[in-house]
Amino acid sequence: MKVVALAGGVGGAKLADGLSNLIEKGELTVIVNTGDDFTHFGLKICPDLDTICYTLAGIANPETGWGRSCESWKAMETISKLGGPDWFQLGDLDLGLHLERSRRIAQGATLSQVTRQICEAFAVEDNVLPMSDEEIPTHLFTNEGELSFQEYFVNRNCRPVVLDIQFIGREQTNPAPGVISSIQLADKVVFCPSNPWVSLDPILAVPGIREAVRQKKEVVAVSPIIGGKTVKGPAAKMYLDRRIEPSAFAVANHFKEIITGFVYDEVDFNLDEKIKGLGIETLKTSILMNTQKDRIRLATEVLNFTSV
Amino acid sequence: MKVVALAGGVGGAKLADGLSNLIEKGELTVIVNTGDDFTHFGLKICPDLDTICYTLAGIANPETGWGRSCESWKAMETISKLGGPDWFQLGDLDLGLHLERSRRIAQGATLSQVTRQICEAFAVEDNVLPMSDEEIPTHLFTNEGELSFQEYFVNRNCRPVVLDIQFIGREQTNPAPGVISSIQLADKVVFCPSNPWVSLDPILAVPGIREAVRQKKEVVAVSPIIGGKTVKGPAAKMYLDRRIEPSAFAVANHFKEIITGFVYDEVDFNLDEKIKGLGIETLKTSILMNTQKDRIRLATEVLNFTSV
Numbered sequence: 001m002k003v004v005a006l007a008g009g010v011g012g013a014k015l016a017d018g019l020s021n022l023i024e025k026g027e028l029t030v031i032v033n034t035g036d037d038f039t040h041f042g043l044k045i046c047p048d049l050d051t052i053c054y055t056l057a058g059i060a061n062p063e064t065g066w067g068r069s070c071e072s073w074k075a076m077e078t079i080s081k082l083g084g085p086d087w088f089q090l091g092d093l094d095l096g097l098h099l100e101r102s103r104r105i106a107q108g109a110t111l112s113q114v115t116r117q118i119c120e121a122f123a124v125e126d127n128v129l130p131m132s133d134e135e136i137p138t139h140l141f142t143n144e145g146e147l148s149f150q151e152y153f154v155n156r157n158c159r160p161v162v163l164d165i166q167f168i169g170r171e172q173t174n175p176a177p178g179v180i181s182s183i184q185l186a187d188k189v190v191f192c193p194s195n196p197w198v199s200l201d202p203i204l205a206v207p208g209i210r211e212a213v214r215q216k217k218e219v220v221a222v223s224p225i226i227g228g229k230t231v232k233g234p235a236a237k238m239y240l241d242r243r244i245e246p247s248a249f250a251v252a253n254h255f256k257e258i259i260t261g262f263v264y265d266e267v268d269f270n271l272d273e274k275i276k277g278l279g280i281e282t283l284k285t286s287i288l289m290n291t292q293k294d295r296i297r298l299a300t301e302v303l304n305f306t307s308v
Numbered sequence: 309m310k311v312v313a314l315a316g317g318v319g320g321a322k323l324a325d326g327l328s329n330l331i332e333k334g335e336l337t338v339i340v341n342t343g344d345d346f347t348h349f350g351l352k353i354c355p356d357l358d359t360i361c362y363t364l365a366g367i368a369n370p371e372t373g374w375g376r377s378c379e380s381w382k383a384m385e386t387i388s389k390l391g392g393p394d395w396f397q398l399g400d401l402d403l404g405l406h407l408e409r410s411r412r413i414a415q416g417a418t419l420s421q422v423t424r425q426i427c428e429a430f431a432v433e434d435n436v437l438p439m440s441d442e443e444i445p446t447h448l449f450t451n452e453g454e455l456s457f458q459e460y461f462v463n464r465n466c467r468p469v470v471l472d473i474q475f476i477g478r479e480q481t482n483p484a485p486g487v488i489s490s491i492q493l494a495d496k497v498v499f500c501p502s503n504p505w506v507s508l509d510p511i512l513a514v515p516g517i518r519e520a521v522r523q524k525k526e527v528v529a530v531s532p533i534i535g536g537k538t539v540k541g542p543a544a545k546m547y548l549d550r551r552i553e554p555s556a557f558a559v560a561n562h563f564k565e566i567i568t569g570f571v572y573d574e575v576d577f578n579l580d581e582k583i584k585g586l587g588i589e590t591l592k593t594s595i596l597m598n599t600q601k602d603r604i605r606l607a608t609e610v611l612n613f614t615s616v
Contacts, residue, residue, distance in 0.1 A: 041408075041410065041411050042350050042411065043407075074379075074382070074404065075401065077401065079408050081404075082425065083425070084408035085411075092380065093386050096382065096383035097386050099349040099383065100349075100392035118390060121389050
């Protein structure tokens with residue numbers, strides 16, 4: 001069974017990890033949001049790609065969900081001492097990856113080439129693809145002005161009210177090699193429980209991806225919202241900022257034109273008819289992934305769920 | 309007493325540290341070789357400047373003489389894992405400095421401005437100046453072709469035969485602010501026991517510096533060669549490559565036009581007349597600096613030695 005998963009960071013990585021445990025090697029492709037990527041200290045930082053790779057490699061920090069396990073923070077210690085910008089935490093193990101990726105890109109390698117090399121080095125056998133090899137930065141237009149994603153997310157702690165979101169320059173960009181063909185060949189496309197606004201929408205905004213997904217028979221989204229709240233991140237707040245009640249229904253409605261099935265949590269039992277009313281098949285189950293076992297159980301249910 | 313010390317890395321740092329312990333705060337200026345500087349992983353690396361700053365700050369690795377004490381190597385661990393270039397060891401604490409320096413320089417700061425900020429952060433109260441804010445890379449023309457200093461020194465372990473040394477682009481460069489005036493105001497100029505060819509010559513090659521030194525009444529060099537051998541580094545081998553017998557005399561002869569005094573080790577007792585024959589005053593003492601006490605004792609002797 002060939003599966004394509006669209007994913008952002010921590011929540012997306014958990015389901016991708018569950019899927020990776022069930023799907024034959026080479027049959028899972030994870031297409032990852034790169035709208036959060038930014039340049040810091042001259043280094044190319046790809047938060048979601050790294051969270052996915054570290055998680056699939058089994059070397060992610062189990063407490064934060066991002067960054068590496070057994071991490072140290074010596075370089076940041078010096079940066080802070082020198083009065084440099086320390087709002088974005090760069091672990092030492094993690095820094096090695098940013099340094100080597102930036103070096104290779106400066107030498108002319110593409111982001112997807114470097115990502116493949118990283119996966120090989122860390123023995124990740126799934127196909128991890130950036131949504132694009134080109135930069136498509138997500139910008140948030142807020143009551144405090146235009147902010148890049150990291151400024152909003154890390155630096156301002158998601159406090160500003162988000163009025164509009166744009167994926168800068170997206171019209172002139174292309175999906176990374178393999179993105180469209182992997183979707184075309186997939187038996188199932190899965191939207192991981194990632195932020196619809198700033199993790200999945202950026203992927204779907206790359207020219208050609210939304211159209212490729214729309215043509216699939218089976219596209220299943222897993223809700224990132226449980227009981228009106230997100231497990232992590234500002235997805236629920238972003239719905240409120242737009243004056244939309246944050247709920248699993250809001251997410252299903254967000255993607256109603258391209259998904260055929262929707263997986264949401266049993267605490268939201270009262271939403272079933274509403275979601276079905278959008279013409280979407282539903283699967284109500286426990287979707288919170290606290291343990292590795294949860295990841296595999298949810299992935300199993302998502303793979304077994306037929307929404308055709 | 310105002311003193312200017314010209315220095316390269318480890319050996320230079322030891323004597324500079326001794327001088328720093330004796331000279332009133334603000335009265336010692338250390339002018340440091342930047343010919344070894346290079347860009348690695350997009351970061352500006354200044355090996356000699358960092359060795360001097362770490363040593364004066366009391367945070368240098370006491371075993372290697374370069375790098376920081378209590379250092380860790382997590383970033384390098386990742387770089388090696390990813391198959392990246394790991395021939396130049398970048399410690400995690402050290403990396404933080406390279407990152408922050410490179411960031412500030414990219415923002416438009418000069419190397420001497422950043423060096424001052426680094427010294428302030430590490431509570432170094434001496435004036436540490438790069439020889440120039442401009443890049444003057446030392447290139448070695450060898451039997452294996454033209455090599456940058458780090459390629460020769462670290463990557464090829466000083467094996468190639470050095471036929472010629474050039475300080476690329478030196479004619480168009482300027483000394484860093486404060487370099488010439490500090491020499492002019494100094495009561496004594498000290499050449500630390502650094503490599504004449506690739507640590508001191510690059511400093512003297514910056515337009516204006518050699519002339520400023522030549523006009524001083526008291527210029528004292530400390531031999532980096534003891535009993536025909538260097539304590540560390542390829543200085544002796546470079547004399548051999550040029551078919552010159554490596555010795556304290558060879559060093560005195562190297563600088564005969566600009567020094568007034570020469571300090572060398574008592575094991576070289578037989579060289580006194582030869583060196584005096586160059587018109588240079590001599591001081592014969594123990595110049596090996598194994599301990600902090602040695603540094604201070606040698607610095608005391610150098611300061612008390614009158615070569616006028």
